[in-house]
Amino acid sequence: MSQTEQWCDLLIEKHECGPMPTRVELVQIDGDTIRLHVPEWVPRFEFVECSRAENRLYYILKDLETVGWDQPQGIVVIATRKSDGSFATILWHTTYPYIWKHLQPVKD
16 A cells, blocks of 8 residues: 555445344443443444544444454444443444554544
8 A cells, every 4th residue: 555545444325224122241340340332233242442532432343253254353342321321232334354454543
């Protein structure tokens, strides 16, 4: 890649959205147990990294179920706080497995 290029996993054409049945996952973030609502069909996952704002969670997950790649796919998620204190997933974007290489600090 030239110095004016940067690798990017770009999703612009295909989206699914709307009300979806959910399941609740109990996750540990910064020592707190958080109830996270995710669409019921999503694969088992492992937390890689999470950032928390007052009413949002931004996190990167590793897909533990999808096969067909030489390494797990990544998942980028945004969740927003519900009135009961739990968090509801509002964005779930599966990435190519190549994301793991590119999550390292960018080399100039």
